Amino acid sequence: xxxxxxxxxxxxxxxxxxxxxxxxxxxxxxxxxxxxxxxxxxxxxxxxxxxxxxxxxxxxxxxxxxxxxxxxxxxxxxxxxxxxxxxxxxxxxxxxxxxxxxxxxxxxxxxxxxxxxxxxxxxxxxxxxxxxxxxxxxxxxxxxxxxxxxxxxxxxxxxxxxx
Amino acid sequence: xxxxxxxxxxxxxxxxxxxxxxxxxxxxxxxxxxxxxxxxxxxxxxxxxxxxxxxxxxxxxxxxxxxxxxxxxxxxxxxxxxxxxxxxxxxxxxxxxxxxxxxxxxxx
Numbered sequence: 371x372x373x374x375x376x377x378x379x380x381x382x383x384x385x386x387x388x389x390x391x392x393x394x395x396x397x398x399x400x401x402x403x404x405x406x407x408x409x410x411x412x413x414x415x416x417x418x419x420x421x422x423x424x425x426x427x428x429x430x431x432x433x434x435x436x437x438x439x440x441x442x443x444x445x446x447x448x449x450x451x452x453x454x455x456x457x458x459x460x461x462x463x464x465x466x467x468x469x470x471x472x473x474x475x476x477x478x479x480x481x482x483x484x485x486x487x488x489x490x491x492x493x494x495x496x497x498x499x500x501x502x503x504x505x506x507x508x509x510x511x512x513x514x515x516x517x518x519x520x521x522x523x524x525x526x527x528x529x530x531x532x533x
Numbered sequence: 534x535x536x537x538x539x540x541x542x543x544x545x546x547x548x549x550x551x552x553x554x555x556x557x558x559x560x561x562x563x564x565x566x567x568x569x570x571x572x573x574x575x576x577x578x579x580x581x582x583x584x585x586x587x588x589x590x591x592x593x594x595x596x597x598x599x600x601x602x603x604x605x606x607x608x609x610x611x612x613x614x615x616x617x618x619x620x621x622x623x624x625x626x627x628x629x630x631x632x633x634x635x636x637x638x639x640x641x
Contacts, residue, residue, distance in 0.1 A: 477584040483612040484568045512581035
């Protein structure tokens with residue numbers, strides 16, 4: 371008769387194969403995206419490309435521009451199959467681990483709703499939303515810092531009372 | 534000599550802070566959510582602290598809150614807002630404050 375402990379190496383082997391497959395698929399996707407970005411950058415910088423007989427400085431300037439544009443293209447390119455989450459989703463998931471559902475619902479969820487409302491209003495007005503996101507996240511972290519001390523205090527009190 | 538107003542039914546009511554008084558004054562004219570309070574206060578109430586203050590006021594019994602019904606939730610926001618309403622204790626605190634302010638003005 372086989373016990374649960376005997377099945378562990380098999381489960382680990384299966385998980386390793388699955389994880390390796392996922393990593394390879396991810397790397398293949400990233401390599402394809404990078405190749406695409408290199409082509410895009412080459413096209414963009416065709417007019418800056420020095421002639422064959424030009425001096426070293428001209429080539430250095432060209433490669434510096436090439437690298438900068440390539441980095442910008444790679445950073446701003448939306449990743450393939452990426453699902454864009456609504457603003458504040460990750461933050462809410464994070465605070466749900468630390469704080470009680472009541473605090474999350476009454477404080478953090480309300481602040482995330484404010485941030486989303488600001489973003490919607492900015493989008494409707496045709497304004498950039500980047501700063502609104504940064505400002506909204508600042509307010510979220512200020513609230514977190516303000517409340518975390520209360521949470522830590524309560525946890526210490528509970529532990530002290532229990533012992 | 535100036536005396537505190539007679540508040541036989543508000544003796545157990547805690548005294549609101551400056552920020553809490555501002556919120557109570559705004560809530561006197563009806564139900565509101567946090568961002569509305571911030572916008573209407575003209576910068577006196579800050580975004581980073583309004584919800585923490587409202588939570589504390591709820592514990593003190595100055596305000597009550599309810600969550601928006603699913604029909605009221607704006608789909609583009611996707612999160613229900615919490616609407617705050619002043620309680621009897623809250624309006625008694627505002628009345629007491631106004632009475633106290635009136636006596637102070639009268640005394641000077």
